[in-house]
Amino acid sequence: MEESVVNRGQSGLRAKVLDAGLCTGCGACIDICPYFRTYRGKTSALFPCIVEEGRCFAWCPKVEVNLDELSNRIFGGPYDGLPLGSLKSLKASKAGPEAGSISDAQAGGTVSALVTFALKQGYIKGAVLTDREGLLPLPRYVDSVDDILRCASSKYTAAPTLSAVNRAVAEGRRDIGLVGTPCQVLASALMRSNQLQRDDFVDPFGLVVGLFCTWAVDYRLFEPFIAARISPERVKKIDIPPPPAEIMEIFGEDGTRMECSLEEIRPLVPEGCAYCIDMTSEFSDISVGVMEGRPEMNTLIVRTDRGERIVDEAVSAGFLEISDMPPDNLEHLTWAAGNKKKRALLRARERGIINSGGGKEPSYLLMNAEVLTRLTEEERGR
């Protein structure tokens, strides 16, 4: 029997991700070649490519993601499936007085404060953030505090943020800061681990800040949804307040506020989000999210030595204020993250895309079978 040759380039990616409906448009495959392009939130392959093993496949967070390998690379140990991922500390946080006015930021302004601090201290030379034009997310490489603040606030639309990393790297930039959602952070971890064993490999990231994310919305569905209510150019800010609000708030430039129920929003979520096992950007240096019941605060998860050093220094320098996480909040966050993981794993296993190909066909996830069993069988009631 002739063994089928697995394509680890464009055709493999097309078959297993794009055509399979798993793409969340993170942008990892964009702007590394003339084939993959993104337009209005959708990733397309323009022409067939002949490369058998390419970066598009290697960096995609929806195909052949070997969780143990990645965890070993970033954290020095195997993937154990903890709901909040590998972490050093977990705190409540908000921007400190030295961070300046961060009025547009979501919740406590922790992300803007951290990125600003890392830039000022030279940990990063610039950062890839997600700006927006109307409702269209616009990934940008920025290297000034003003631009960092311009990009503050959550977007909620799936964004090809990593395309800006690829462009920055092509321009020779290194020590890049990244603020990304879990799928983007997972892709960044794949980019950091020299998947293709290239001699000229460098890790381009100086700091990876991950955001909490339950799901994002597809721009092409979200834009007409919002446009039916308010002109997208007039949207100042969008917010999903912490549970149990179950609403999305839309603030207009003129001070108007509208809300719609999350029930209406969920049909706009890309199919790929349903298979995401990560709520807190587990492969970041630092992860930041909202805090239930405390809209002026963030939840801060420190995961790596690098993350810990930057957070500590930011606190000392007055850029960040931290306090202990209330136990109830921690319990609920853990429950919610574990639940997302379990639901996604059950769906993915049902579809046969975990540990599935026996090495011949690419899977979505490769992970320790015992961990998988534990995660999918654990009772997560509350």
Next chain:
Amino acid sequence: MSHVTVDTSEGSTVLLMGNEAIVRGALEAGVNVASGYPGTPSSEIVETFSKVASERRLYVEWSVNEKVALEVAAAASFARLRSLCAMKQNGVNVASDFLLHLVGSGTRGGIVLVSCDDPGALSSVNEGESRYFARLMEMPLLEPGDFQEAKDMTKWAFDLSEELKQIVMLRSVTRMSHASGNVTFGALPDQPAKKAEFKFDGFILDPDEGVVISAPVEWKHQQQQEKVKKAREMFETSPFNTYSGPERPELLLITSSACNLYSREALKLLGVEDRVGLLKLGTTWPLPPKLLGKHLASTDKVLIVEEVIPFLEENVKILAAELASEIGTKTFYGKNDGLIPMTGEMNPDLVIEALKSILNLDYRAVPQEYEQTAQLSAFTGAPPRDQVFCPGCPHRASFFSIHNAIELDGRKGFVCGDIGCYSMAIRPTGFGVLKTLHAMGSGAGVASGFGQLGRFGMDQPVLAVCGDSTFYHAVIPALVNAVHNRANITLVVLDNSGTAMTGFQPHPGLDHNVLGEEVPAVDIAKVCRGIGARVEIRDPFDVEETRRTINELMDDPEGVKVLILRQACALSPQRKYVKNYSMKVDEELCLGEECGCGRFCTRIFRCPGLIWNKDKGKALIDEVICVGCGVCADICPQKAIRREEVAS
């Protein structure tokens, strides 16, 4: 000046292309007006007229389309001048509505409609038959069987037309129009300036001085049929119908046009000229029954050799049936029994095969073994070559952007197209974006229809492309239709500053005509805006801006959008030999087949000016054929292709 007028007197023999022979014949007949619309294989006729227009005091024009061209020629006839109108086969379809009324009204000065058909569709997307129009329109049809006849017959066609007061159709084919042969000249008339005058105040039914109209229809139609009868009688003795062969041939081969040449060659190669009679007909509609009857009576077996549809075969069979009591029953060979193919061009080999089968001959032009080897090596040895756009062709850049916009859009958009070099966008050279391809202007018309189907749930973006000449020819009505009926479409006008495919004939968008005179240019953008479309103009060589614009237009949910992509054809007089950039590949930067490129320029973009250096695994510029358009520098993902401005 042209070699068709190198000698104005009688007797000299000159090598002429068939189309030039037609022109010389018309000049010998004292033609005054020539019109047409470019289309292979007819285009050289009007072009040749234009070269001698001043010396022969002609009015020559490229008309906006074939219908208008025929109307222009008809006006000259109504004013008692002689005129000729030239077009390719499907042009006759365009002209046919006017033609139907013209044959009803009748004509005055001699008028000849020249249709150059393209059997085998060498330069067409159809192999339409214009001969049937002669029968359908009840007008005489002449078909020259060699180059001398092309000249002589054209000259005579004007006399015939004046005698009958009816337009005469002269039909050529690619191998008659574009092949060359010796032609012995007749004298060119001394042309006193002829005064054109249109008389209309005579008796209403007076063919020379009444109004020119096809009504009263029944009476005019009877007149028209009388003209056909008169032509039939005249054709009985026409010198253009010739016979060679024995008095009682074993087989009678009836043929016309270029097939006359193939048949003569086949009979000679087989050495059966003493067994087979060759009846070459020059007047193929209406057929002269006495002449046909005489030859049919001389044999039992009849082979008809012609191209594409069995027009001659059918007409001969009808005559044979009518004459059966005099000539007896015949066995017919030809297309209906499958002996001769009903599609494509004919050639001597096909005639030989038919003759071998009927006469039971054994003949091989080449040994079987050689033939097999030759076929095999052609199949295995010759590299596959697809039709491609020329180096530096703006269409490649335009279709690259259209393709990318459609793919990025992701709603399975498609492009409706029509006739021009850009028809090749159905092939990989245009990234396969064309999904429908029909007649001149049909892209816009078909798109106008697709653009209404949103109400039935179609959510695919609809695009159309047309060329600049095609825009004037037939797109304007379709555009009016689309705007008026609120179709949601994007029309891309590929404006390359001329009728490029047929050889840069000027069109109404340009400020000069075929005679080199300054004329008012009709601006495409103004026309479109006047119709009510949203109009954008871009340079297709700016691929990213063009792509962005197309996406924006496709996103516009309302109405008709027109994008004019303006860049002259790489072979046009203004761009030929002008190199804006000298292109170089930086081999250090070129990724070749590696991740990040995958031979994008030579495998996907595929400008013939780019070569793949297999040994080095790098791209290379073919400096001999690169025209320096510079587009490849923008499509290279590594910026490894560099352009340097060439000092002018």
